[in-house]
Amino acid sequence: MNQLALSYLYLAFAIVSEVIGTTFLQKSEQFSRLVPTLLVGVFYAASFFLLSLALKNISLGVAYAIWGGVGIVLTAIIGVVVFRQTLDAGALVGIGLIVAGVIVANVFSNTLSH
Template sequence: MSPTLAAYCALGLAIVSEVIGSSFLQKSEQFTKLLPSLAVLVFYAAAFVLLSQALKALPLGVAYAIWAGVGIVLTAGIGVVVFRQSLDGAALLGIALIVAGVVVMQAFSSTVSH
């Protein structure tokens, strides 16, 4: 496996770990519930370890932009599906702009290694 592909795999797993950790953060009820609180710590730790692995082959700015953009979209989706939260038009537009920014960066930036 190429170093770049391995980095993107690590980044993907880091994003999933962070989203799961954030979901447990909601369930921890401000760290008053032990098991969800422990899950937050485990998944956030895994997310940062995996992100550090991704940074071996990806520039920090690129990795973090992807991490933040995809993480926001997935976390918003979890909020809607799991926690029954609603998103208004402005929130949806903002999420669409974030996705567009990540796509533009990936498709057109010479900073991103393909």
């Protein structure tokens, strides 16, 4: 596997780790439950470590845009499916604009070097 592909794999695992950590953040009930609180720390630490590995071959702007954008979408989906939260039209449009922004920045910008 080439280094760039490996970096995107690290980024994917960083995103998944961050989303799991955020899910446990909800379950921690403002850090009042020990096990979910510890899992928040474990998954966030793993996420940042994996993100740092991804940054060896992916520029910071590209990696962070993907990490943030995909993380927001996955976290919103988990909120709806797991926690039975609802998203109104404004939330859906806002999330859509974030996704569109990530796509535009990655496809059309020369500032973010790949």
